[in-house]
Amino acid sequence: MPRHSRHRRREAMGVLGPHRHIPDLRRIKQKSCRAEIGQDVLQHFRSGFDKGKSTMKKTDVILVTGAGGFIGGNLVSALLSDGYENIRAVDIKPITEWYQRSSDVDNRSADLLDKSACYHVTEGVRYVFNLAADMGGMGFIETHKAECMLSVLINTHMLMAARDLEVKRYLFSSSACVYASDKQMAADVVALRESDAYPAMPEDGYGWEKLFSERMCRHFREDYGLETRIVRYHNVYGPYGTYDGGREKAPAAICRKVIAAKLSGDLEIEVWGDGEQTRSFMFIDDCLQGTRLLMESDFVEPLNLGSDQLVTINRLTEIVEDIAGIRVNRRYNLDAPKGVRGRNSDNTLIKEVFGWAPNISLEAGMEKTYRWIYDSLTSDIAAHRATSGM
Numbered sequence: 001m002p003r004h005s006r007h008r009r010r011e012a013m014g015v016l017g018p019h020r021h022i023p024d025l026r027r028i029k030q031k032s033c034r035a036e037i038g039q040d041v042l043q044h045f046r047s048g049f050d051k052g053k054s055t056m057k058k059t060d061v062i063l064v065t066g067a068g069g070f071i072g073g074n075l076v077s078a079l080l081s082d083g084y085e086n087i088r089a090v091d092i093k094p095i096t097e098w099y100q101r102s103s104d105v106d107n108r109s110a111d112l113l114d115k116s117a118c119y120h121v122t123e124g125v126r127y128v129f130n131l132a133a134d135m136g137g138m139g140f141i142e143t144h145k146a147e148c149m150l151s152v153l154i155n156t157h158m159l160m161a162a163r164d165l166e167v168k169r170y171l172f173s174s175s176a177c178v179y180a181s182d183k184q185m186a187a188d189v190v191a192l193r194e195s196d197a198y199p200a201m202p203e204d205g206y207g208w209e210k211l212f213s214e215r216m217c218r219h220f221r222e223d224y225g226l227e228t229r230i231v232r233y234h235n236v237y238g239p240y241g242t243y244d245g246g247r248e249k250a251p252a253a254i255c256r257k258v259i260a261a262k263l264s265g266d267l268e269i270e271v272w273g274d275g276e277q278t279r280s281f282m283f284i285d286d287c288l289q290g291t292r293l294l295m296e297s298d299f300v301e302p303l304n305l306g307s308d309q310l311v312t313i314n315r316l317t318e319i320v321e322d323i324a325g326i327r328v329n330r331r332y333n334l335d336a337p338k339g340v341r342g343r344n345s346d347n348t349l350i351k352e353v354f355g356w357a358p359n360i361s362l363e364a365g366m367e368k369t370y371r372w373i374y375d376s377l378t379s380d381i382a383a384h385r386a387t388s389g390m
Contacts, residue, residue, distance in 0.1 A: 055169070055296040061086040061124050065112060065158065066131035067105075068098035070241030071173070071233075071287060075129060076105060078288045090121045091132070099240045113150065118157040119165065127295065128170045130158050133209075145205025155213040159220045159228075169227040171295045172217045174302060176234040176343055177207035187278045187312065189342030194232070194302055194349055203339070214302055221300065229294050234306020234345045238284030238365060239372035250313060251281055251366060255373045258320045261328050263378075268329040272336035275314035280307040280344045283365030286358035293354050306345030307358045319363055323370045 056062065062084055066072035068091030076089050077100055088106040091098060095107050110117040112132050122128065133151040155172060162170045179192045180201045202211050217228040237251035244256055257269040282305065290305040311319075314330075321327055347357040 056084070056127055058083050059085055060126040061088060062127045062129070063088045063090065063122060063125040064129045064131065065090045065121075065154070066133065066173075067091050067107075068093040068095070068101075068109075069131070070099060070238075071236055071284070071291075072129070072131040073098060073100035073240055074238070074284050075131070075288055075291065076100065076102070078292075080104060088121065088125065112154045112158060115153075115157040115160070118154075118161040122158070122161040122165050122167065125162075125165065126168050128158065128162055128167055129173075129291070129295065130155060130171060131173045132158075133173070149205055149209045152209045152212055152216075156216060159216055159226070163220060163224050163226050167226070169229065169295065170217070170220075171229040171231065171291070172213060173291075174210045174214050174230050174232045175207065176232055176304070176306060176345065177203035178211040178214065178232060178302075179207075179343070181340060184340035184343050187276055187342045189278060189310075189344055191308060191310075191344040191346035192304070193346040194304055197302070227300075229297070229300070230302040231291055231294050231305050232302055233282070233287065234304065234343070235279055235281045236284060236287045237281050238287075238369050241284075243373050243376070250279065250316060251369060252373060254313075254317055254320050255366070255370045256377065258317070258324050258326070258328060259370070259374050259377055262324050262326050267326065268331055269317075270336075271313060271317065271330045271332050273313065273338040274332050274334060275317070275330065276312050277338055277340075278310050278312050278342040278344070279316075280310050281316070281362055281365070282307040282345075282358050283360040283362075283368075285365075286360050289356075290350070290354075290358060293356070297353070299353050303350055303353070304345045304347060305350065305358065306347070307360075307362070308345050308347050309362050310342075310344045311362060316362070316366075319366050320370060322363075323367055 062079060064072050064076050064079070064087065067076050067089030072089070072091065076087055079087055080102060086106075088108065089101070090108045090110050090112065092111050093109065095101055095109050098107075101107055108121060110121055112118050112121070132154050159170065161167075176192065178197045180196060180199065181203070182201060183190070183192060183196050197211065200211060202208055214230050217230055220226045221228045235249065237249060241252055242248045243252035248256070254269075261267050261269055286307070287305060294303055294305070317328075317330065351357050
């Protein structure tokens with residue numbers, strides 16, 4: 001079928017979206033990387049970094065979705081610091097509720113579940129970092145499975161907009177929750193390799209959405225020539241993120257609980273599970289570096305981005321106690337959401353591709369995270385006292 005006929009058929013079906021802009025859809029399929037990647041291929045993927053090249057120009061229009069959240073807000077700040085001039089930041093939350101915002105950025109509030117909104121925010125964009133999703137910590141994703149799965153509409157509509165509006169490259173933020181649950185049943189878990197996502201049995205709800213969206217990215221690359229990148233985040237933490245309200249993850253939640261115990265003098269906290277479940281946690285600075293390395297690389301397959309420093313939740317609590325200078329009594333809630341028994345990142349592939357892997361220690365990252373949450377909590381308390389006349 002001639003290309004112009006194929007486009008007319010798509011337009012009749014309503015696929016091209018509200019702009020009716022017909023792109024030059026390339027039919028050249030990029031070579032897929034096998035589960036076992038040869039050294040010659042890895043050398044090709046590394047080539048841009050060995051020479052210090054940067055794919056993104058300072059004047060390119062760069063779209064960051066989910067920019068009002070934790071990773072997105074930090075990414076926008078990092079890009080600004082590095083001199084990128086045309087950053088478009090989008091989030092569903094009102095701009096006044098974003099964790100970070102700058103007047104030097106094109107800030108927009110939009111619901112990317114809506115197809116027309118995706119086309120609107122993608123107009124004129126060269127690079128897309130799609131970090132938008134309805135998600136949170138284990139307490140949220142275990143009780144909001146349908147909401148988490150609806151995020152598939154965000155990635156689907158954003159991919160369609162990126163294809164039709166001729167975006168050069170598109171990065172999708174996936175998750176370690178895509179990995180098969182039967183490989184995560186022991187606390188002394190074997191670190192998860194990228195190939196361990198199949199045969200598929202991911203985290204119910206959230207994990208299935210991420211895995212399906214990974215496949216969508218792959219097929220948009222293979223069928224339409226859209227350059228896609230897929231990063232599998234492992235438990236990112238750090239300043240400027242959620243630490244209360246039900247969407248927070250373990251590092252922030254434990255910081256908040258220990259801080260509250262210290263301020264109140266009630267030295268008891270609740271720990272979900274028995275505390276012996278294991279995880280690895282990646283500090284936000286490592287996350288940002290890895291994300292940008294992947295975006296600017298030629299590596300097209302899903303890639304782990306996480307620390308390989310495996311700890312129990314009890315050990316994580318001890319680290320926070322050391323920072324706070326107190327010891328707390330732990331009340332274990334065995335009925336609380338706990339997730340898989342153990343999860344760790346195998347960083348073999350990222351080291352081969354980039355010669356780098358996340359390396360900021362949990363102790364160093366938690367120190368910075370604790371200080372930010374402590375300052376936020378104490379400033380909130382001071383503001384409350386001021387407004388209430390206490």
